[in-house]
Amino acid sequence: MPEEFHRIRRLPPYVFAEVNTAKAKARAAAEDIVDLGMGNPDTATPPHIVAKLVEAVQDPRTHRYSQSKGIPGLRKALANYYDRRFGVKLNPETEVVATLGSKEGLANLAQAISSPGDTILVPNPSYPIHQFGFIIAGASARSIPYTPDDTMLEAIDRAVRHSVPKPTALIVNFPSNPTALLASREFYKELVALALKHELFILSDLAYAEIYFDENNRPSSVLEVPGAKDCTVEFTSMSKTYNMPGWRMGFAAGNPRLISALARVKSYLDYGAFTPIQVAAVAALNGPQDCVAEMRALYKDRRDVLVKGLHAAGWDVPAPEASMFLWAPIPEKFRHLGSVGFSKLLLEKAKVAVAPGLGFGEHGDGHVRIALVENNQRIRQALRGIRHFLQGDNAAPVEELNEG
Template sequence: MAEEFHRIRRLPPYVFAEVNTAKAKARAAAEDIVDLGMGNPDSPTPPHIVAKLIEAVQDPRTHRYSMSKGIPGLRKALAGYYARRFGVKLDPETEVVATLGSKEGLANLAQAITSPGDTILVPNPSYPIHQFGFIIAGATARSIPYTPDDAMLEAITRAVKHSVPKPTALIVNFPSNPTALLASREFYKELVRIARQHELFILSDLAYAELYFDEANPPPSVLEIPGAMDCTVEFTSLSKTYNMPGWRMGFAAGNPRLISALARVKSYLDYGAFTPIQVAAAAALNGPQDCVAEMRALYRERRDVLVKGLQQAGWDVPPCEGSMFLWAPIPERFRDLGSVGFSKLLLEKAKVAVAPGVGFGEHGDGHVRIALVENSQRIRQALRGIRTFLQGDNVGPIGAAPVEEQIKA
């Protein structure tokens, strides 16, 4: 009876727990920690969205059970967004489902379409639910390169040829969490061609669609590609676009067969988000979009301050072109510590928390993810700590043993 349950045995220990424990211990000791670890937006939800929530919640009719697949007005609003933003026409009745954030939608679609022993293709590193949603459902995950280029496309073709059983689905996520990479339409065209040729489902996580910094080249949707609707479901979220992470409002859109499967599973599991939240979410999509442009400008400013400061401190971190993260290679002299060891050392010496890259897959262990979730003043405070840490004598000579001894202390 003491043996772990089967599905739990397939889930490794939460790799962020070690850093989170150290962070909690530091805060308990009254240390001021600048937390750039979790991708949790710090700005408030725009006032007109909050006002719509308050208005809706005062109507007692909204206090009853809602609709699992989302109220009609919300599904129409999402279809309207896709038409404006991507030029994609969606049927709100058959090609859109509202979800409790994109994470829930991915996990429940995995339950809907996965048989025990199925193989799915997942970039490594990638956001944990991309892999573990399917592992919980009984599938086996096969890693593919995380870069939106020929390396990923060739790996998909090899996996189809050599995997037993043949893969049933593949995950893409651009702009990417954690790597911040963006994909082009040309990449998506080839991806859709391969998926249709080999009868693969494409599951696209587009949660960061509106978080980009080249205004002339907003990230595309896979659904823009002719033929994509035959094999693709795309997940979006209001969490980052409108600073609504705690509201848990997302969407799945695309292939009617897959959307129907997701809606059927959800109908057994939930009654949908609280109706006032859905009403307010529709107001977010249909209302003024100045707040989205302001959100992008804020993250661009933070990115520029952080990248410049890190480079001045001697840490060469490339600027991100999308998402709210920097994917930072660990400085060479600390590389042997791995991402967990380096994150703990950064917390101890610089009083800055970051996410260890190994939490997103073993191929992320040479990096840490830095979230742009503190204001510029706090970012500058973090930079002072990092500069002192990297340029001070307390870290020992490059490549010397004292660095490892510090992390064990």
């Protein structure tokens, strides 16, 4: 019998595992590690959302099976959000489906629209599910540049002309995880025109739509472009916007054919999120949005403290315009180590955990991702460790790190 099942063989070893193992070992030795690795919001879900959950869970009727595609009030609330925020009209019955987080939605859509031998265009680096959701479904991923500019557009056009069979879909994710880059509305117009020309589906991951730091440069939706609904589905999430990561509540919206395919697959796999969670999500979308503004201000403050401190320590890291991450180029002195080696050394010497860029694709190996998921006191503690590490003689040979 084969050692591994076919789909498992297509998944490489989990890149983050080495750093996670080292982190667990350090904590077992009672070391105080400042964990800036995982994009896991550390602040509480707003009280009015929690209160609505508690209220709904008191009703025994909500304990029954829910609806796989989402309760009607939730789908309507998401459509209203798109209308308010982007000026996009959505039909809650045919153009919206609730998902168990955007990650589940992407993976299930991959199952719905992919066949073995299909090719999907995926930016490199990008969030792992963008590629591996389709690989698990049996498709192949072809890397394209991650920058929202002519370089990406030209690569898409080239991939369509030179791939056999022709690609069926492409992934975009702006604000990006991990790079924090934003796309302009003009870029989306060119992207939609190109997708329509080549009969490509666009799958847009907009999970960080509300984490931005300049009111004059708010993230756009691909669906704002006229004609985009003919080829686009967009995924959003409650996780980051309302500090609800563990609640697992997300959405897909856009092209009715793709939405129908996703809903059909989901109908075989789940009965939807627990109804009280969906009711609370309605309260989040329809209720006061002060909490979202407060969340943005919190991440902006943390960003400013961290970027300023890193610059003072001699690490030139750009300040992101959006998202909850810094995409930090590895300092020249340590670049030979690669992102995994550098992350392990940073953990050992500075007591700070970050995510190695290799985990987001081979073209991310020159960077590490730093998440804004600790308070300013802990960030300053991390900065002291990083400054001591960078200004000391801490470069270790690759062989020594690999032995660890």
